[in-house]
Amino acid sequence: MLRLDKDILENILDSEDYDQLPQSVRIDYQHVYYAMKIHLRRQSQFDPSMVTSLEKWGAKIMQERGYYTSKNLDRFEEGMFFFAFMSQWQLKLLKENGDLVCLDSTHKSCMDGAKHDCYLYTLVARCTTTGKGKPLGWMITNSQAQYPILYWLKWLKDEHGYILSRVMIDDSDTEIIAINKAYNYVNDDPSTNIFIDKLTAKTSNPQKTLREKKAMREHALSLMMNMMRAETPLDFDLEHEKFETWCIDADDEWDSDRLYLYFEREFLSKREKWSQAWHTINEEAYAMIVGQEGDIIKVLSFTDPDESTVYDVLINVDDDFLESCTCLDQQTNKSPCKHMYLVNRVFNISLIRPQASSSSSLPPSPPSSPSPSSSQQQQQRVDVMDTNSETGGDLSQEAIDRFVDSFELLKIEAKKTVNKKHVPVAVINRLAIQFQEATNEMRSWNSSTSGPSRMQIRY
Structure with a gap:
């Protein structure tokens, strides 16, 4: 896509180096997004001022024989307003199919003159003819308080005679209070014909900050690296036990059970090879x-x-x-x-x-009698052990008896x-x-x- 007229574009296509176009004349995603944004703004806003734009929209709706109402609610909060509207066919279907409606809001639909987010509330009912849901009324406001909803429902009741029987909402206390006040409904009053069905969604876990996520990743990685650095099977199992305990403790908040299963599945073959050499x-x-x-x-x-x-x-x-x-x-x-x-x-x-010992930094000792090598020291220890085995038969038998007794107790606990x-x-x-x-x-x-x-x- 190029930002050029047709004549220039044809000349470029006829040339041999048409593929060598500068980036400045090409159209990318941002240009399309900006063009669509300007087009939608021109279609939806009749004036740069939101108040004036809504007044013009109200006049246009009345010309098309629709219905609308608006109110300044500065007495509750500075700048608060609401603007509700619907067409003739929507009012007709609302009275015919509005026994059960769903009240829902869409956040950040637009912005008011003070750059505050606005919310679009919609009444949706199931059409008995098509069996599909239809939007039967809208209300725009820049507040999440109860008052815009309250005045909107009162307008539907007093001006158009619509009284809902059942309404489904999210688990919103603000919407419940507005419905109760608009229809003089008292909670748990069996004499009323109005029922509020709260659609309770599963409570989501609070979002973790990037710092918390990074800290948990580093901690989990350190536990796994400790297992990989283990020199003996005993060290490995000790570190594996720490990792397993951490996964159990952090399961509810961090889904660490999946990390444990992944670790066992991916590194099992390496552990088997490592264990094969040791066992x-x-x-x-x-x-x-x-x-x-x-x-x-x-x-x-x-x-x-x-x-x-x-x-x-x-x-x-x-x-x-x-x-x-x-x-x-x-x-x-x-x-x-x-x-x-x-x-x-x-x-x-x-x-x-x-690791080098601290004594390595000291000056070398004067040469004296040569110190025995490590193998000679080990041989000396073996000789001492052999001597003890010959002269200390009673001690050896006592040690063996103690070992056998401990093993028998271990068998009992194992059962x-x-x-x-x-x-x-x-x-x-x-x-x-x-x-x-x-x-x-x-x-x-x-x-x-x-x-x-x-x-x-x-x-």
Whole structure:
């Protein structure tokens, strides 16, 4: 669309570069909107002054043998007015089909001279001929008070003899008061023939501010990120329990139950892969470890465990943590992969770089006798444990008896939990992981000679 006359437009179309038109001669959405707005304003407003325009409208309605009334209501509120009108056919249908009418208002229909919003009230009744609703009367006012409605209904009753039997309205106290006063109706009076049916809509939740929404989003995101940063299954389940509790508490106000369902659905597969590396029993975990070459531990592929695909997990010897893996997932996302989680589980090597201690800023101590390495310290601890196992048989038996008694008590409580209707799933899963880890640890201890020792594989 172009803002040009026909002759110029034909010349442009005949030229070769007609598609190279400047933006200034084109017509966009705003031009069309402005043209329609001016056209409608000319059709609806007979004068720039709203008072004068309504007076001219009243004269036009009377010329067409219609009906109208207007009144200045400054004594109730400065600038308050109302203007009601209808045609002959509307009055006829109102008397024929107006036994049951609906009174409704449309907000911000126009503006008065003081730039205040105006409201258009409409009486709608069902036509017995067509079966459809028809507007049978209008009233314009710039106030939401009861007085414009009251004078409008009195005009219909006194001037045109229309008395409604039943009226349906929104749950508006203002409209109820105006109807009661116009027809001298007293609430709960059984002698009257007028019934007010309040159409009660569901109360909407108060709108949340942008700041509140942003704060809730950030809080929910932090809870989910805490789960993703968990280093152990226990940490994950603790954070998952916090997230589940928050979703339950915020459900009524923020519909957080849908967020919880979305999180469970979208991240379930990733959680299963993560859990697969952690919950693999020790025998299977040891079978996935091919061997070690210096600071590199070779791990079989989970999807191709026939030794044709092997990934290298690099150990940072200086800081004692797993630095990287050669699999595509770790190279792409730069986050710990399932192969690194497996090595972490088998050899208990940290997945993240340890924080530098405050002592690192102190000057280095003078050289003395060399301090034992971490592996030597671990070997010393193992030797001490072996010595205790030989000389402290009574203490060991006492510890085992205490462990068995605790386990029997746990079985009793577990049987009670089975009969419960509502079970804290996250708590049960967390406890199950702890017991599984304890079982794996004891199995590893009992069969320490059946599999490769950590001291043999660690650097």
